[in-house]
Amino acid sequence: MVIRAIAVVGTGLIGTSIALAASRRGVTVFLSDRDSVAARTAAALGAGRAEAPAGPVDLAVLAVPPSQVGPVLAELQGRRFAHSYTDVASVKSGPELAALRHAPDPSRYVGGHPMAGREFRGPLAARADLFRGRPWALTPSHLTSDTALGRARELVAVCGAVPVVTQSQVHDDAVALTSHVPHLVASLMAARLREGPDGVSRFAGQGLRDVTRVARGESALWGDILQANAASVVGVVRDLHTDLTRLVSALDVLALSQTQTQTQTQTQTRDAGERARAMGTLVDLLDRGIAGLSRIPAAPSGAPDDAHRLRVACDDAPGELSRLLDAVSGFGVAADDMSVESAHGALGGGLDVRFGADPALADRLVAELVAGGWDAGRENGPGHGRREEGRVVPVVRT
Amino acid sequence: MVIRAIAVVGTGLIGTSIALAASRRGVTVFLSDRDSVAARTAAALGAGRAEAPAGPVDLAVLAVPPSQVGPVLAELQGRRFAHSYTDVASVKSGPELAALRHAPDPSRYVGGHPMAGREFRGPLAARADLFRGRPWALTPSHLTSDTALGRARELVAVCGAVPVVTQSQVHDDAVALTSHVPHLVASLMAARLREGPDGVSRFAGQGLRDVTRVARGESALWGDILQANAASVVGVVRDLHTDLTRLVSALDVLALSQTQTQTQTQTQTRDAGERARAMGTLVDLLDRGIAGLSRIPAAPSGAPDDAHRLRVACDDAPGELSRLLDAVSGFGVAADDMSVESAHGALGGGLDVRFGADPALADRLVAELVAGGWDAGRENGPGHGRREEGRVVPVVRT
Structure with a gap:
């Protein structure tokens, strides 16, 4: 099964980006929009044809606001516009419910949500690669047919996105x-x-x-x-409100003690305890924030995950470390990927520099560094035993 | 007056970045840090010498945490470490108060705050250009001497930053x-x-x-x-808390009506009014957010502020607009800077494309487009009178 012809209904940023990606992969794309100039603009960008298809297309992509998905789906299905349907709305339970209730054949519909965007909107802001590598939720209902889901999966593949199949409420x-x-x-x-x-x-x-x-x-x-999505949103917002209420109280205590640092009072000891508790509340919130960030996948770093660890002994004379940085930069190693420690502990001698290198390049990099006069090697090579003596100066993500 | 020698006390991200910038401009920089490896790392990066100056330097830069500025300043002034002193702490009233109370000569100190950072910390993350074009607050007290302020201003200039002289409390x-x-x-x-x-x-x-x-x-x-900075912070946080409390109530109403859309009740009319008010509260918050964003200076755009407006008539056949984009891209014009409208109103004919071009390049760009077969010109040239007939499809920052 291959999608040959699709229709994009709504040629804003998302619709036009999908149309551009599909057109470039050889799919025939029909474009429409309430605003005909928007559809013609998309067509002039090479996103497809601003005309109605002669017969049913394989897949219709409804790139309209969430509240419009149900009505537009019912209307298009009523006139056999497409064999399968999907949408791009950023909430999925409501459109699914509307499809189950009002669409002539809910089995032909699967909810979709490509998770990408730009701070611009409209067809001119569209990019064929907008979805490349980004998650694209697909939320089949209990009625969605394998064919409908399969066609939507093909669209996701055509756009270079990563399908995440889940239930609408989980989404x-x-x-x-x-x-x-x-x-x-x-x-x-x-x-x-x-x-x-x-x-x-x-x-x-x-x-x-x-x-x-x-x-x-x-x-x-x-x-x-x-x-x-008010029901899901309010649950999170209520917890946030609880944290904020605690934070206001803590800051009130800290602000008061800030203005009172001069005054010696009988209540000083009690105040000190109160200040410590307030500071505890504040730092606890900051720490919980840092912990929460670990749930967000890290942005791509210069050092590959399976990097080979290298070690270079570097003189600590002015500019020597910069010279090393220059030497390794051509191999994709940046200062942000490095850690530095004292080569001989305490104060004497040079610096031990450690970093990850692309496995495919590690041997060549070591050879070039050695040829350049550096004492370089694998991290488990000579010099590694000194590590516990030195003090590490890592570059830390803050 | 020119600063010839400075000392940077604390060679983390900020201190080392300042030292790198100053060293590159020929200033002699002495580096120190509680952690000697950090100072030696900075030196090995070319940021200066990890040693103590023989005599007083022109300016000491205290790149230490806010609560340490007062004690470190008093200690250094006590042994005539420098002629003038500044710091980089992100709060300014507290350090100023500490200087006025405890420093041997508060006239030699001016508060400073370079407003730049990175998500990394430590000397390896330092960049000589970290402060280029960024604001750098200087907060002289009523005792600060012109000499001390002048030397801090020179440091700001050496780092390529923009000085913002203001009172510590305003900051x-x-x-x-x-x-x-x-x-x-x-x-x-x-x-x-x-x-x-x-x-x-x-x-x-x-x-x-x-x-x-x-x-x-x-x-x-x-x-x-x-x-x-608790006193200033709590004022803002309290207003935010008020908005959030209202938001929770509004979302509660919307969540409830979401689950009740099926139920016909006598209170339906009252509920509809409540829902409308809740929606009003929600959209009002979103609108106030958008309005608040106008207080943030816009990030640099592709189109210069004093751009000359050009207009090109473009066929709306598939790919024609892309061809135009290719033609203008070499002149610094991107799709995000363009607007498109229908050339003849309604549905017929081509598209009128408008955009700003660099004044120095506008004439050459028009000539190239005309040579390429396009009907192109200044916006107030031929074709401009049609504008009100067309429908505009601008690219909108959202």
């Missing part, structure tokens, strides 16, 4: 945590900026930009998404 | 909003991930990564920072 609970609540948190933070003093923007850095970036999303579309 | 209020509360918000969100169901990580995308990224910061250091 909705997960994205409440990974997407919908993060959006609300970004909005809550960004809303604070409105009331900040003038000149605040002079102090805005990358951290603030990152925390608030997703809050740019269209409020009407996001209102639709959040309403559709 | 602390601003960074509470732009840095400290965003950190707490990221931690609150990341802490939720700990309790999420298994498999949540399969759904983690760039949005979640961005919102939570800064939560990686060391909890001990950040506890120190937040405690030192």
Whole structure:
């Protein structure tokens, strides 16, 4: 089974990106949008033809807002527009329920959610590689046919994405945590900026930009998404509210003790205990945050997971470490992948530098370093026994 | 007045980056750290000499945690380590107060805060260009001498940063909003991930990564920072708590109506009003977030601010718009900078494409497009009068 012809209904960022990817893989793509200029723009980008198919296509992709999936699906199925149907809405229980209730043949529909986006929208922002390597949820109902699921899987493959087949409610609970609540948190933070003093923007850095970036999303579309997933979202938000309430109390104590550091009072000992507890609450929250981050898969690092560990003895004269960095950079090793320790413990002598190298390149890298005058080798080679004497200066992700 | 020799006390990410920048500009830099391997690592990177200066340096840069600035300053001034002193702590009122109270000569000290960082720490993560183009707060007290401020300004210039001279309390209020509360918000969100169901990580995308990224910061250091700025931080956090409390109520209503959509009750009309109000609360928060984002200076865009507006008539046949994109890409114009409308209104004919071009390149670009067969020109040239007939498909930042 191979999908030969698809229809993309809704040529915004997501629909047009799917259409571009499919067209490049030789699939015939028919494009439509309530806004005909959007469909023609997508066509002019090479995403397909801005015309209606003559007969039923293999798969119709409904790239419309969550609340429109049900009505559009029912309407298209009523006129035999396609053999199978999927959508791209970021909530899945609601569309599934609508399909089960109102679609002429729910077995032909499987929910879908490609988990990628950009901070731009509209067909001009589309990219054929938008979904490459990204998860794409598929949420078959108990009625979804193998054929419908198979065609949706083919679409995911055509787009280079990674299929994640799961139940619609499992999906909705997960994205409440990974997407919908993060959006609300970004909005809550960004809303604070409105009331900040003038000149605040002079102090805005990358951290603030990152925390608030997703809050740019269209409020009407996001209102639709959040309403559709309110039950899952509110569970997470309520726990967050509990943490925040505790945090406000702790900060109140710390703020008060900040202004009172001068005053010696009888209650000083009690205050000290209260301050320590407040600080404990604060640091506990920060630590739980760090622990939570371990649930997010790490971004790709320069050092491959199965890297071979190398060790180089490096003089600690000015610039020597930079010279080593230059020598290894051509092999994909960056300073961020290295650790440094004292070669002879305490203060004397040089530095022991350790890092992971691509297994395929490790031997050549060692040979080049040795040829360049360095004492280099595998980490379990000469010099390794000294490790416990030295003090390690790792580069630490903070 | 030119700084010839400085000492960097604390060779972590920030201290070593400053030392690298200064060394590259010919300044003599002396490096020290409680951890001698860190200082030697910085020296081996070319950041300076891991030794004590023979006599007083022009400027000592205290790259130590906020709570250490006061004690280290007093100790160094006591032995005439430098003529002037500055620090890099991310809170400024506390260190200033400590200097005024405990330093032998507070006139020689000016608070400083370079507003840049990385998600890595330690000397190996240092970059000479870490501060280029970034704001660097300088917070002179009423006692700070012009000489001390002048030397700190020179350091800022040497690092390529943008000095922002302000009062310590103004700085602390601003960074509470732009840095400290965003950190707490990221931690609150990341802490939720700990309790999420298994498999949540399969759904983690760039949005979640961005919102939570800064939560990686060391909890001990950040506890120190937040405690030192608790009074400013709690004001912002309390307002955020108020918004969140309202949000929980609104989501509760929406979640309830989600589960009750099937039930016809006498209270339906009242419920509809309640739902509408809840939706209003939700969308209002999202809109306030979008409004708040306008306080953050936009990241650099492909189109220069004073771009000349060009217009090109483009056939809407498959791939024609891609051909135009290829033609203009060499001139720094990207799809994200363009808008498209129907050339003749409604459905007929081609597309009118508009975009900004570098003023210095605009004429050459138009000439090349015309030579390539396109109908191209300035936006106020032929064809502009048609604009109101067409429907605009802009690329919209969301």
